[in-house]
Amino acid sequence: MLAAIWAQDEQGTIGKENRLPWHLPNDLKFFKQMTEDNTIVMGRKTFEGMGSRPLPNRQTIVMTREKEYEAPGIIVVHTVEEVLAYAQNFSGITFIAGGSAVYKEFLPYCDVLYRTVINHVFEGDATFPEVAWEDWTLINLSEGEQDENNLYSYQFETYQRKVCPEQEN
Known part of the structure; x- marks a missing residue:
């Protein structure tokens, strides 16, 4: 299964200079909970914005046009088709995790969307x-808990792709 997972502000901003423009620990916990023991796919700039290291307890796939790119502990791919083939043979969930161009390429193939909406507007470039x-x-909507570490109100949303009548046959 292919799913996209992301956090955004009220205007759809997801990043600034290849990083998150906010600090929301509960969303990071949600991301960890959802993606652990699964696979995450991201572009090279997103990966490098995270410090060029794979996250623990999940397989990291980095998509890049750079043919010679490599980093310890990751799988490097260069095409959408490589990721789709991987996802088809992987028993868990393959999560698309950014950035903007990677989301755009994979959105047509996703079955589920996990979106965190932060009720605030941030400055960003993605x-x-x-x-x-x-x-x-x-299919699911839950309010996030606001506290001294999570200063913004936010909600977690889960969407499932509708099945077209043509696809049912």
Whole structure:
């Protein structure tokens, strides 16, 4: 299964200079909980923005046009097809985890979307691509807990792709 997972502000901002423009520990916990023992796919700039190291307890795939790119503990791919083939043969969930261009390439193939919406506007230089929301059904919505470490109100949303009648046959 292929799923996208991301956090965004009210205007769709997802990053600034290849990093998150906010500090929201509960969303990071959610990301960890969802992706552990699964696979995450990200672009090279996103990977390097995280310190060029794979996250523990999950397989990291880095997608790049740089043919000679390598880093310890990751799988490097260069095409969407390589990721789709991997996901088809992987028994867990393959999560698309950024950045903007990578989300745009994989959105047509995703079965589930995990979106955290932060009720605030941040300065940023990357936004989540347009989503045809009429193709998706909201299946879960939960309010995030605001506290001294999580200063913004936010919610976790899970969407499942609607099945077209043509796809059912």
